Amino acid sequence: MVFYRNMPYQSISSHPGVVPVSNTGLKQKLTSHLLLGIDTGGTYTDAVLFSEAAGVVAKAKALTTRHDLAEGISGAVEAVLEKAKVPVSAISLVSLSTTLATNALVEGQGGRAGLVMIGFGPEDLKRDGLQEALGSDPVIFLPGGHNVHGGETPLDMSALDAALPTLATEVSSFAIAGYFAVRNPDHEKRVRERIREVSHLPVTCSHELSSKLGGPRRALTTLLNARLVSMIDRLVGSCEEFLKTRGIDVPMMVVRGDGALISAAEARLRPIETILSGPAASLVGARYLTGLENAVVSDIGGTTTDVAVLDAGRPRLDADGAVVGGFRTMVEAVAMRTYGLGGDSEVKINDRGLKAKIDLGPRRFLPLSLAAALYGDAVLSVLDRQLRATHAGRHDGRLAVRTGLPDHLASGLQPQEQALYDRIGTVPLALADLIVSTPQKATLDRLVARGLVHICALTPSDAMHVLGKQSQWDAEAARLGLKIAARSKDGSGQPIAGSPEMLARMIVDRLTRQSSEVILQACLNEDGAGAIDPSASLAVDRALKRQPGIVRFALGLDRPLVGLGASAPVYYPAIAGMLATEAAIPAEADVANAVGAVVGQVRATVTVFVTTPEEGIFIVNGAGPSERFIDQDEAFGVARRRAATMALETAHANGAEEPAATAWEEIDAPEIEGGRKLVEARFIASASGRPRIAHRAG
Structure with a gap:
């Protein structure tokens, strides 16, 4: 028999020199201060100025500039300061949330990392998805480690010493996982010091990230953390650099995946804790903005849709660790499910059947309308030329352009990757002029996965521009892209759509249906019925279509659907209608993440x-x-x-x-x-x- 003794919650004296205070006193203390919340997403960077007395004072957006994140942050912050008409001296705290780490794992991006396993063997790679996550990244096995009580097996670093000089030039960071390191981290620390001495690269130890047993999954979490170090370091550094130039010398926080805040310095050491940072912030923001105790919260961005359930005003934490990009980590986070579906998702048209089928995601593309807004005639002229051509090309409507990442982040490319990367410039180039063989397409996909190249192509955002429901970018490019796609013929020899508007409606209808399916999947998982796959269930299909018959199928949610994201008012009324529930879309739905970033603890x-x-x-x-x-x-x-x-x-x-x-x-x-x-x-x-x-x- 196992028993648990749970001590009652008790107050413990605070950090030396610090006295705990009540929330009421703290709130009164903060009402005279403005807090700056920043959310850096895959497409937009949002900024809000927030007062605990007045709520959201002002909000603004700017495009996220991946090549130099400071530009997007600067644009959003300058705009919100201008709207609020306040000096920078009014700001007392900056808090940052981001979906960049989540997006990187969903899209398979991140730097190349070297994994050092202490006391483990090659067979351990087969557990918990570690081999799949490792891919082609190098791994070194060292004798050593500890037992469950902290007892030592001697550490031998010979293999590490032999490999380090070469490895240091082939990876951007290192991850170390020791056997029972959570009970005794000494070997991880010794290996970390050796790697730092030789390589001077960032190093992550597994004991720094989790106190839970389960070596291979802890190693997986550490590996993913190492891959994210450079990305989060660039983000935090860009934000700090901009704040410094503007004279905003205040503490800076980052949202963790469980909705709590950590200092920017700690986030740089443990970037894995910021996976689901954006979604967690959106959940905190949703609770604050709507006041709802019970709701399904769905946040649609450019790259992902994030779904979670609020019960009695609180999100459930995933005790087993956050699942992102198909990998279960040891990072404690809100029980948020992330799907590769958003306004900038790839539109995949299968025209081989008698009737064409459309699927969306999971990859994010640069919408044609946005690409044309950024690059003008370089995009429009290509689309116009392809539309006028006598014969349709396999890669029509698609272009490639560098993301603008610094050259050192392109290190370690294979010769064929480097050759293709050299041909891609800072102005979009038609894929038809770039890709001449099937292997080159796979090479291009690897460059995209490294975050070095954007594919510009048709997305739901383009469809919304043609339907007049979005207008921030270039609608003409969106129309040209839809015309190119619409002329494809299905298995019956008919064009897949009679007009750009018809194809646009098909794409938006597909987004509504796929969004409904992922929301249902998340809720079914919460109900313990995750074995039901809404995308494959005939019963769910009949219910969502309201298909008539002798047997009537119906389903719905038992609580409102809170829709968040810049495009929430456009998409979520139809999604809530399909799910037979009420849509709750707060006025600040477009900046809920930034709000959540400043109201957390x-x-x-x-x-x-x-x-x-x-x-x-x-x-x-x-x-x-x-x-x-x-x-x-x-x-x-x-x-x-x-x-x-x-x-x-x-x-x-x-x-x-x-x-x-x-x-x-x-x-x-x-x-x-x-x-x-x-x-x-x-x-x-x-x-x-x-x-x-x-x-x-x-």
Whole structure:
């Protein structure tokens, strides 16, 4: 029998020199300050100025500039300051949320990382999707590691020393995972120091990201973190650089995947924690903006649709770790499901059947209307020429252009990749003029996956421009792209659509249906009915189509659908209608993420373990070096103090001004021969508080 003893939540004295205060006092303290929320998405960068007394004071948008993120951030912040007519001195805190890490994992992007496994063997790569995630990235196996009680197997770094000089020129970062490193991280730290000495590249250790057991999944999480380091470093650095030039010298926070805030410095070390940052911020923002206690929240962006459920005003955290891009990580995050479906999704037309079929995503393309708005005649002239051609080309309506990433991020390209990359410039080039063989198409796809190249092509955003429901970009390019696509013939020899408008409606109808399916899939998973696939179920199909028959099928949601995103008012009324529920679209739906970024709290949770390797011996592991005791009560007391102290220190380091902690414990002790025998005790402390703000004189 296993029993759990849950201590009542109790207040623990704060970080030295810091006294906990009530939320009421804190709110009164902040009403005179403006908070700047920034959300950097795949297509747009949003900015809001927020007052806890007045709510959203002003909001603005600018296109995300992937080649130099500071440009998009600058554009959005300058615009919101101009709208609010306030000086920069009024800003006391900056908080950033982003979908860039999520998008990178969904689209298979990220830098090349070297994985070092300590105490593991090649067979461990077959577990938890690690081999699939690793792909062609290099891996080194070293003897070493520890046991469950922190005992050491000698570490041998010979293989690392032999490979490092070459590896350092082939990867952009390193990931280290040691056997039972969460109980004793010494070997991970020693390997980290050796790699830093030789390569001077960023290094991520698995014990820094999770205290949970499960080596291969912890290694997977560490590998993904290493791939994201350069991306998040560029984002945070760009934001800090712009703020500095504008004289905004205030604390900067970043939203984590569970909706909590961490300091920008910590986010740079653990970028994996920012996966689902944007979605988590949107959920916090949705709760604040709508006041709804129970709702399904769906946020559509350019690249993804993110779905979560609010129950009693709170999102459920995914205890097993966030799933992004098909990989289950060890990152604690809101139970948000992310799908590769958005306004800028690839439009895939299958014209081989008697009737053409349309599918969307999961890749994001640069909409033709946006490409023409950015590059003008370079795009329009290509589309016009292809439309006038006597014979349709296989790659008509598609162009390629560099994203503008710095050259050093293009390191390690294969010769054929480099040759194709050299031909692609900073002005879009027609794929028909670029691709002459099937292998080159695969090469181009790899460049896209590295984030080095954009494909400009038809998207739902273009369809909306032709239908007059969006107007921010170049509608003529969208019309030309739809004309090119509409002339394709289906299996019966008929054009797939009679006009650009007809094809545009087909694309938007498909977005409505696919959005409904992913929202249903997320909700069915929450209900424990995830085995039902809405995209394949005949019953769901009949219900969504309202198909008449002797047997009537119907389905619906039991709560409102909160639609978020810049295009939410355009898409979600029809989606809610298909799902037989009410659409709740707040006035600030387009900047919900940026709002969520400034209304959250800093939170840190620490777990310390006590185990018994033999009768009468108690080992304390976590939040410090391993310690050995012969008295259980003494070991438990040390574990409690360690957890509380480290939680408060971590929250303080993460940017909390006045953190306060609560603590509880879980003790596994089955009955054996009339007495309880300790297997493991877990002492958990969680500290939280509002982020530090700049206090200005006067």
